[in-house]
Amino acid sequence: MQAAQTRDIPVLEFPKLTALKTERWLVGVHLIVAFSALSLGLLMGPFQAFRRAPALQWDIPIFSYYYQALTLHGVLNALVFTTFFIVGFSYFVTQRTLQRPLASIRVAWAAFVIMLVGLVLAAFAIVTGQANVLYTFYPPMVAHPTFYLGLTLVIVASWMAGGDIFFTYAAWKRDHKGETVPLAVYATLTNFIMWITATVGVAVEVLFLMLPLSLGLVQTTDPQVARIMFWFFGHPLVYFWLLPAYTAWYTMMPKQNGVRLFSDGLGRVAFLMIMLFSIPIGVHHLFTDPGVSEVAKLFHALLTFVVALPSLLTAFNIAATLEWAGRKRGATGLIGWVFKQQWGNPVMAGMITGMLIFIVGGLTGIMNASFTLNLALHNTTWVPGHFHTTLAGGVFLTYMGIFYWLMPFLSGRKLFAPRLATAQVYLWFIGMLTFGLAMGRAGIEGAPRRTDAGAAAYISEAAVPWLNLTAVAGVILLISSILLYIVILGTLFASKKQEKADAEPPIDTKAPADDPSPSIFENWRIWMVVIVISNLVMWGPVLIQALDFTKGFIIFGFHPNAPIPLK
Amino acid sequence: MHIDKFERYWIVAASLMLGAFFAALIASTIVFGVHLPDPAGRINPADAEDWTNQGFATPGLRDMGDNHYEAHIVAQMWLYNTGDVVDGVPTVRVPQGAVVTFNVASKDVTHGFYIEYHNVNIMVIPGQISRATVTFNRPGTYRIICHEYCGNGHHNMNAQVIVEPSA
Numbered sequence: 001m002q003a004a005q006t007r008d009i010p011v012l013e014f015p016k017l018t019a020l021k022t023e024r025w026l027v028g029v030h031l032i033v034a035f036s037a038l039s040l041g042l043l044m045g046p047f048q049a050f051r052r053a054p055a056l057q058w059d060i061p062i063f064s065y066y067y068q069a070l071t072l073h074g075v076l077n078a079l080v081f082t083t084f085f086i087v088g089f090s091y092f093v094t095q096r097t098l099q100r101p102l103a104s105i106r107v108a109w110a111a112f113v114i115m116l117v118g119l120v121l122a123a124f125a126i127v128t129g130q131a132n133v134l135y136t137f138y139p140p141m142v143a144h145p146t147f148y149l150g151l152t153l154v155i156v157a158s159w160m161a162g163g164d165i166f167f168t169y170a171a172w173k174r175d176h177k178g179e180t181v182p183l184a185v186y187a188t189l190t191n192f193i194m195w196i197t198a199t200v201g202v203a204v205e206v207l208f209l210m211l212p213l214s215l216g217l218v219q220t221t222d223p224q225v226a227r228i229m230f231w232f233f234g235h236p237l238v239y240f241w242l243l244p245a246y247t248a249w250y251t252m253m254p255k256q257n258g259v260r261l262f263s264d265g266l267g268r269v270a271f272l273m274i275m276l277f278s279i280p281i282g283v284h285h286l287f288t289d290p291g292v293s294e295v296a297k298l299f300h301a302l303l304t305f306v307v308a309l310p311s312l313l314t315a316f317n318i319a320a321t322l323e324w325a326g327r328k329r330g331a332t333g334l335i336g337w338v339f340k341q342q343w344g345n346p347v348m349a350g351m352i353t354g355m356l357i358f359i360v361g362g363l364t365g366i367m368n369a370s371f372t373l374n375l376a377l378h379n380t381t382w383v384p385g386h387f388h389t390t391l392a393g394g395v396f397l398t399y400m401g402i403f404y405w406l407m408p409f410l411s412g413r414k415l416f417a418p419r420l421a422t423a424q425v426y427l428w429f430i431g432m433l434t435f436g437l438a439m440g441r442a443g444i445e446g447a448p449r450r451t452d453a454g455a456a457a458y459i460s461e462a463a464v465p466w467l468n469l470t471a472v473a474g475v476i477l478l479i480s481s482i483l484l485y486i487v488i489l490g491t492l493f494a495s496k497k498q499e500k501a502d503a504e505p506p507i508d509t510k511a512p513a514d515d516p517s518p519s520i521f522e523n524w525r526i527w528m529v530v531i532v533i534s535n536l537v538m539w540g541p542v543l544i545q546a547l548d549f550t551k552g553f554i555i556f557g558f559h560p561n562a563p564i565p566l567k
Numbered sequence: 568m569h570i571d572k573f574e575r576y577w578i579v580a581a582s583l584m585l586g587a588f589f590a591a592l593i594a595s596t597i598v599f600g601v602h603l604p605d606p607a608g609r610i611n612p613a614d615a616e617d618w619t620n621q622g623f624a625t626p627g628l629r630d631m632g633d634n635h636y637e638a639h640i641v642a643q644m645w646l647y648n649t650g651d652v653v654d655g656v657p658t659v660r661v662p663q664g665a666v667v668t669f670n671v672a673s674k675d676v677t678h679g680f681y682i683e684y685h686n687v688n689i690m691v692i693p694g695q696i697s698r699a700t701v702t703f704n705r706p707g708t709y710r711i712i713c714h715e716y717c718g719n720g721h722h723n724m725n726a727q728v729i730v731e732p733s734a
Contacts, residue, residue: 067716134716138677140693141718223677223692265568287603288689290697294605301592305585312581316574371592372601375688379679379714446683448714456722458710460683515569545606548694554611555693558676560718563644565613565675 012101017500019410022101023092026108028410030088031403033116034081035488037123041076042481044069049435049474054464056471057454066452067132067560074135075126078391080119082241083154085399087115087161089244090188092406094165096507097185103167111160118153121146132560134450136230139210139221142557142566148211155199155206162192180511181522183267184251190275191243193524194236197531198279201232213557219567220553224291224546232539235282239274241391245354245398246271249318252402253351255506257325257342262317265517270310270317272521276530277307280538287374291546297371299538304369311362318355346421350401353429358394360436361386379450381467382443389436393429400425400484407491409501416490424483431476438469604689607698612674621696623672626650628659636667642678642691645720647711657726663706663733671697679714682728690715706732 012020047060048069063069095102102108124146125131131143169181169189181189209226212218250270254261261267283300286292326337342348364386368377377383400421408415415421443449445463453459453467511517520526548554556565570578595601611617618624622639627650629637638659641648649657661667671680671691678691682701689697703709713724 067719067721132718138715141676222694224695227677227692263569263571263574266570266574286690290604290689290692290695291606294603297603298596302589305589308585309578309581312585313578316577320571320574366588370588372595372603372686373592375601375603375686378688379681446681446710446712448679448681448712450716450721451714452722456725458712458725460710517568548609551609551611554613556613558644558718560676563675563718 012099014096014099016504018412022105023095024410024412026105026112027088027092027406029112030084030091031407031410033119034084034088037076037084037119038081039485041073041081043478044073045077046474046478046481048073049470052451052453053468053471053474054453054459055468063127065129065132066454067134067450068126068129070450071126071132071134075122078135078241079151079154080122082391082395083158084115084119086191086240086244087111087158089402089406090161090165090192092505093184093188093247093507094168096505097182097509098168098172099509100168100172102164103171104164107160107164111157111164114153114160115157118150118155118157120150121153122150125150136234137210138230139213139223139226140555140557141560142210142214145211145214148206148214152203152206152211155203158199159196162196165189165192180517180519182251182508182511183261183264183271184247184507186268186522187243187247187250187271189524190271191240191247193528193531194243194275194278195240197535198233198236198240201229202234205229205233216566218553219556221555221557222546222548222553223555224289225543227286227289228292228539228543228546231282231285232279232535233282234285236278238387238391239278241395243271243274244402245358245395246314248351248398248402249314249355251508252506253318253348254321254325255508256348257322257328259321259324259328260512262320262324264512264515266313266317268517268521270313272527273310274307276527276534277303277310279531280534281307281369282539283542284369284374287371288378292542293545296538296542296545301369301371303538305366308362308366308369315359322352344422346404346415346418346425347401349422349425350397350399350404353425354394354397354401357389357397357429357433357436360433361390361394364389364436364440377443379448380443381439381447381449381463384449385436385439385443388432388439393432393436397425397428397432400428404487405503405505407488408495409505411492412499412501413491413495413497414502416487416495420483420490421487424480424487427476427480427483431473431480434476435470435473438466438473442466442470601686604697604699607670607696609694610672610696612672612693618672621672622670628661628667634662634665636661636665638667638669640669640671640680640726641674642671642680642713642724643674644676644718645713645724647713647724647726649726653727653729657711659711659726659728660731661703661728662731664702664704665730666700666702668698668700676717677715678717678724679712681712681714683709683712685709688714703728703730706730 050056050058060069125144131147133141133143250267281300281304284304323337326340329340331337331340442463446460447463626639626641626648647657651658673691673693681688687699687701691697709728711726
């Protein structure tokens, strides 16, 4: 009877050109929340640039306090927008690829509600000015408890989402014994395994260190230990943003170009390597910390160079696939294929400009990770310059490329003003390249990051023109942002309804049969063991060295507005 | 799993490139002696005795002879206490060619300690002593900047190193 029931799970027919109701609402609400949060977070960006530019020094509207605006910018864009977008997108990819509903639609909705409550709690603390602690919330600086509670809820909900996706895969696997899972779901699984492992660090930090301190249950903490726990999570966080973009490049871009991926197997190797190597390298964010040994820093630097390899594999695989696409359209010569890409299509323009700017992001990332070279860069504006070319560049532009087919497909409406969408993408690309360059140069001239430079007394003369250039980039990015929301609102409210989409979602439901990958790639037990052991080896000694076994936690908390310990 | 010939070349080339980068970093430390911060001891900012014993009750520069100096600096919301002030700016005054070991401790939250155009870039984390050694070869005034957000007045937190030319 039991067996019969499991087999009777309704197999949904996924119509090629229309979205199912479950997809439409579940994925749709994730996107709506993501882009609502982003609208405010995005707006803070250019105004920070205007505030920091010596030529302007404008006050930031709405949230006039610089560090409040900066906290809002970081939390809404990097934590809220990304998490909602990724969870919604991952649901879509999993359901469509495996051609079956999620293991539990109820869990998915529950996760959404919990995540939304978390967002509201965290946003309340920030908007009311009780959490001016930036998105890294380093202790002993203390924010309002709802800030930590909200972040905890977002994390817990993302675990539920990941679990749901994994159970969906397990059910598919039972029905498809011996089959290789399509690459898009393989990538999604690696992303959530990495994410769930990594978030343990920040969950422990928030639940056992920050929340009790903020509630006044304990009075002391250990900032060095907290930083170690945060960066156990912090580096995989950036890969959590990146892997959905890689998923689009590897699995959707080929289909959108009418070709197949150059190498499915090496694509899997790339995702597998990132899953394994994105956590035991996080000390490269702590290169200048006094409580971490130089030897540990060297080992983490070494593994950081290893995790650069999958991105270099990606560069070859994706470029080779694009070359095939170009040659198929009649390109000749060595570089003719470059000109035969769909440069005028917002979907492809988003992805290709994303790839191009990610080259800058990847290279500057290798520089940051370069051990002693980090002394010249750490905590200068170079660092936000770098991650605006990765997260706000490669990742965001690719998300735009995804969004410009996903939104019309889900809403059943034509994309409003596709040319405007294309313009949005190119303006963003140019604006973010300019911003990255300007921030990078200002950083080399000694401009510190996370600093209200508009009010500071000490900005180096050599950094001034570059800080002014960030304001120019801010204007370009502000225009691009406005175009983005015109396209979104236009599509939802002013565009033609259509029964059927112009194109089916670019999803492969089968792995290539002619070039099978070794089955060990899908042996998750082995990889989990590797993850646990490698992290015990790489992080265990770092944590033990930082813990003070004789005195315990001795550092009092502080509010960011007064040098008085919270006793 | 098939791997294309050119892809194989690419993997080898990429690995060699990363290997060369890493070798250069090892060389920067072993050959050129540039080091990242290493643990230099703990301190309890709430314990006055500990604070005094480790030299932070009397911040300032000590001449250790042979052109070597040791500086104790307190980082606090939102200023540095270097034991010397020039034109309202906390100052460390050293002669050209001085080899200075900075010991920095925080009284409250996490701060940064960054000296323009020198290899000094270290977090100042309460509970830990931050140590960095640097040689000042060129005369001039170099800013010390707190480069980690430390609250409301973070952007005011700075000091300077004045390197006086040796006659």
